[in-house]
Amino acid sequence: MIAYYLALSFVKALVRFTGGFFALKGRLCLSKYLHSNYISKEKFYSICTENEIDNPDQRISQDVERFMECVRKLLESLVIDPFLIAYYTYSTAAINGGNLIGPLVIYTYFLVSCFFCKLAVTPLIPLIFEREAKEGYFRYVHVRIRQFSESISFLNGEHFERLKADGMLDSLLGVQKKVLEKGIAIKFFTEFFNFFGAIVSYLIIAIPIFTGVFDNKSKAELSQIISLNSFTSMYLIYKFTVITDLTDVVGDLAGYTSRLGQFIEVLEKVQQDKDRFSIIVENDAIADTEYFNNHFKGPNSNCIILEKVSVKSPDGEFKFLIRNLNLKLNPGENLLITGSNGSGKSLLLKMLAKFDKYQKYDDTGSTIFIPSFPKVMFVPQIVYLPEFSSINEILGYGCMGNDSGFFSCDVNCVGYREFGISDVLDCLEKVKLTHIIKRIKISGEPLSILSEKFEVATLSPGEKQRLLIARIMLWKPVWAIIDEGLSNIDEDGCKTLFKYLEELKISLIVVEHQDANFFLDNSSLNFKNLVISNDNN
Incomplete structure (x- = not known):
């Protein structure tokens, strides 16, 4: 029993x-x-x-x-x-x-x-x-x-x-x-x-x-x-x-x-919607192979080309915010995009970022050629830093795996790009963020500065934007597209950051609501100015 x-x-x-x-x-x-x-x-x-x-x-x-x-x-x-x-x-x-x-x-x-x-x-x-x-x-x-x-x-x-x-x-x-x-x-x-x-x-x-x-x-x-x-x-x-x-x-x-x-x-x-869109893009790409070879290969491989691009409002009215925009930017050229609220500036950037939701609003047979990540990197309007992360994870954030179809980069098993401690410290010094190292509890090894977690919430909005610019400087993309990403940094700070980006030969596309004189008067960067107006309708 x-x-x-x-x-x-x-x-x-x-x-x-x-x-x-x-x-x-x-x-x-x-x-x-x-x-x-x-x-x-x-x-x-x-x-x-x-x-x-x-x-x-x-x-x-x-x-x-x-x-x-x-x-x-x-x-x-x-x-x-x-x-x-x-x-x-x-x-x-x-x-x-x-x-x-x-x-x-x-x-x-x-x-x-x-x-x-x-x-x-x-x-x-x-x-x-x-x-x-x-x-x-x-x-x-x-x-x-x-x-x-x-x-x-x-x-x-x-x-x-x-x-x-x-x-x-x-x-x-x-x-x-x-x-x-x-x-x-x-x-x-x-x-x-x-x-x-x-x-x-x-x-x-x-x-x-x-x-x-x-x-x-x-x-x-x-x-x-x-x-x-x-x-x-x-x-x-x-x-x-x-x-x-x-x-x-x-x-x-x-x-x-x-x-x-x-x-x-x-x-x-x-x-299914994404696959359907991909098929359309693939068919268009096959049809435009000759055009692609003529305009987007060799020295033009890093160009940004927009032809007959029209952007519609996603608010249900689907009115045109931008109509028949033609633009070609070569590496080394900088562009300033200005316009009033709701004129379609950020929506245009979302199309450049290849968001399917916004690409479907453009049904006019337009052509957009833009290099992929990490040749093109964005600094979004709403700052985001991964919580409970290390400096290395924040600065290496965004790296794609080998199966992504994107540009290959040095990626480890946890999905972010690693940088040397000397490069990181030098970059933090340039963006005036070396003081955040003091907030990190170091466990003994010098390299632990890069791997120890710290509270992102302790950073001010300006410090967060500087950290995103530091990320751009470490990755060294061909293009940096900044959507009001410097709004919490003073003019002198912006000039200093632009100087370092220029030294790294990083071309800029900057979206701003405010007075464009600060950017246009910066003769060293020689910004072109694209004004988007509601009158485009």
């Missing part, structure tokens, strides 16, 4: 371990699959900006984990239970003299209970979907409060943010309340069928007795048969009720499956 209990305990522990390992491995595979399809060139930007689905970050970080946890619970129950159900079905029939009435009654009882539980769980699925969406929005509000805490404090917006967070919480709990209300039906049916199972077991015992199956048995034998019959039928019913009790898990699983399925559908749709 002790050996039996030891074996049973070992099997159950093994099943639990196997289930947990399966959930862990499943989360790893599913999350990496979503990562590879979501965090990819152009695709995730399109998903985040078009708002086809809510909270893609939550679907990967939370929904996948809960989905696999639901699968684990179901599998752990279904691994052993089918064998136990088969064994006790046979035992119940054998005790009743081979009569299958008892097992058939139990199976019918189980099917009826499943039917009612399905009726109860169906209206719960969309509510679970909505609940998880509200959870994502509520979390996002708190992430933004943490991210923009300084700005909120300056703007005296704590009261507004508190009211907004309270409103999100009320909305979330309102849906949670509906889930609880709908869950009452599930709980009622599962508990009812659990209790009613005892009555069914007595019915199963009574059927063979009153039909005369055991008339030839003595009282002692009949008592033994009733005891065995009661045990096997009760246990068989119990195993079925355990499965019925998983209705809550099935409801949650259906909700998470719906959310992840929708996410995958959107990813596939974006990929």
